[in-house]
Amino acid sequence: MTNPPPTRLAFPAPPAVIDSRAEFVAALRWGLDAAFSAAARRVVCCSSDFSAWPLDDPTLLSSLTAWLRLPQRRLLLVSADFDAMPHQHPRFSDWRRDWVHGVEGWQPPARQRDGLPSLLCNDGGISVERLDEAHWRGRAAVDARCAHQHMTRLDALLQHCSPAWVSRPLGL
Numbered sequence: 165m166t167n168p169p170p171t172r173l174a175f176p177a178p179p180a181v182i183d184s185r186a187e188f189v190a191a192l193r194w195g196l197d198a199a200f201s202a203a204a205r206r207v208v209c210c211s212s213d214f215s216a217w218p219l220d221d222p223t224l225l226s227s228l229t230a231w232l233r234l235p236q237r238r239l240l241l242v243s244a245d246f247d248a249m250p251h252q253h254p255r256f257s258d259w260r261r262d263w264v265h266g267v268e269g270w271q272p273p274a275r276q277r278d279g280l281p282s283l284l285c286n287d288g289g290i291s292v293e294r295l296d297e298a299h300w301r302g303r304a305a306v307d308a309r310c311a312h313q314h315m316t317r318l319d320a321l322l323q324h325c326s327p328a329w330v331s332r333p334l335g336l
Contacts, residue, residue, distance in 0.1 A: 175201040178292075178304035188282075188294055189218050191304040195284045195292035196224060198306070200231040204286035208318045210242040211282045214249065219256040229259075232266040239267045242321065244277035246329035261331050269329030272321055285314040 175198040179191045199207045211217060218224055231237055246269050250257040260267050272280070282294035282302075289308035295301055305311075 178290075178306060182292075182294070182302035182304060183300065185216060185300045188292075188300050188302055189216060191292045191302065192284055193218055193221070193224065195286075195290055195304060197227060198290045199284075199286040199288060200227050202286075202288040202290065203231075203234060204288040204290070205236055206238050206240070207284070207286045208240045208242065208315065208322075209284050210280055210318055210321070212244045212277070212280045213252075214241070214243055215252050216282075217253075219253040222255070225255065225259050229263070232263055237266055240270060240322070241268065241329070242270045242272065242280070242318065242325060243328070244271065244280055246271065249329060264331040269327065270322055270325035271328035272325045276321065276324060281317075283314060283318070285311045285318065287311075287315065 176194065178198075179187060179194060182188050182191050196207070209217070228239070232239070271277075282297065283291070284293075285291040289306055289311045291307070291311045291314050292304040293302050293314070295303065
């Protein structure tokens, strides 16, 4: 009896090591690109402030636009504070106004804002997590069980969150 050939990924393998800020940013790019390539329906990104995330990258915005054009795609951003987003990521903030139907901002209650994970995961088995904030150590994986655990954890958090980061103030 022969073994079946190994499943080939439609995207590059995850980074082997995340030991620096640059490697974490590269892993986030990999995770988003992999999720978009796999046509994931839902991508959830969680961070206390998204300051280190590559959200302003024009190539990423182009990929994100193409992905959101597919039916029923949603990008959920969970953060303790969205106030700095227009200053940290002006291109992403401007771009989001046209895509607000597919990009949602959520904020947990004050008692749950401390210790938010820095985490990207999707419903297709991809995850990127920063485990050590001080030294930027983390892991990236294509592992359905691990991604499911992350999604379950974030879904539980989202049940307590409120919509945040309005695109257009009321009355304007």
